Every structure is written in structure tokens, then in C-alpha cells.
Amino acid sequence: MKALKKSVYAEYDVHDAFQKIVLLEMQSYDGTKKQQLKAFLEDMQRIGCISGMISEFIYHADCKKFYIEHLDDLEDIRKEMEDSLGEAVKDRYGLPHYTFMCWLCFEEYCYDIYRTSFE
Template sequence: MQSYEGTKKEQLKAFLEDMQKSGCISGMISEFIYHADCKKFYIEHLDDLEDIRKEMEDSLGEAIKDRYSLPHYTFMCWLCFEEYCYDIYRTSFE
């Protein structure tokens, strides 16, 4: 976030807005660029990530689809990270 200008709060807001526009697929989260990194993270946090997806699907009332046909572990990392960022934005700036 240090590449954004302004106060810490302004930097956070700009980062979260970029995440909402571009998502993890843009490569802006270096820990989730490579499938191997996503796979490792997914394996370490499997239960938590799947619980987040299930809660999201229950809230939406439908399954969340992988429209890019990504490996499941990459899809899950991106989905959960983007949802986490959206939740921070919603609770902090809306």
C-alpha cells in the first residue's frame, strides 16, 4: 500500500478500490500470482477458505462459479482475498 499517496487510511481506501476494480487476477497481490503459491496457501487454510465460500454461497443463495476455469486452489485464494478486501472496504468506507 505504500505506493499509494496520502494518509494510511487514504492509502488503504485506494488499494481496496483498486482491488475491487482489478481483482487478484491483475497480479496486484504478489503472494497470489503463481498457482504454486496459491496451492500452498490453500492447503494450509483449506477449512477456513471453504467455510468462507460456503457462507458466501449461503448468503447469495447460489453457487459461486469459477468463470476463469482456474485451478480450484487459485480460485479459492482469489475469491476469499477479494471478499476479505470488500468486507474491509464496506465496514470502513461505506
């Protein structure tokens, strides 16, 4: 899907894993592929990973495994975000670091796709 390739995070290996999750999760929405993607991304912005809407990121054990597999990319994405914000990104919920990082980076990835494709 073209919209997913426009991501500023496409250079990271974790992009492939994130893309698979998006393509799988958006299938539960109605409409064309573009409408499905938009509805999924809007839900992600509204309720986020904390809602449990991403099956891969519900359990801490799954997040830990994903984090370990993609550690460098996730930490680099966070650093990129902090550099552009000019401040540290804080874990407001007191989550385990690996869960926080999966949620943070996936939500940022989704927001970036929404911003470049629908705004």
C-alpha cells in the same frame, strides 16, 4: 489498523495472513494510512487478483501452498458467501481450484473491509 479488525472474517485464522498482505500491498499507495487502504481496496475491487496486483497470489504454486495452509477457513468463507447469495460461487475463468479460492476469499475479505469502513 482498526478497519481490518472490523472484518466479518476476523474470526478466521486466515484473517491474519490476509491482513499482512493488505498492510504490505497498501504501502505502495500515497497518503495517510486510511487513504492508502481506501485506494488499495478500490483497486482490488476494480481489477482484482487476476490483474496480478497481489504478489502472493500471482503463481498457482503460491496459491496452492496458501490454500493448503488455510483450506478449512477458505472453504468456510466460500460456504458463508454461498449461503448469503443463495447460490454457488462459480469459477468463471476455469482456474485451478486453489487459485480460485485464494482470489475469491481475498477479494471478498477486501470488499468486506471496504464496505464496513468506506461506504
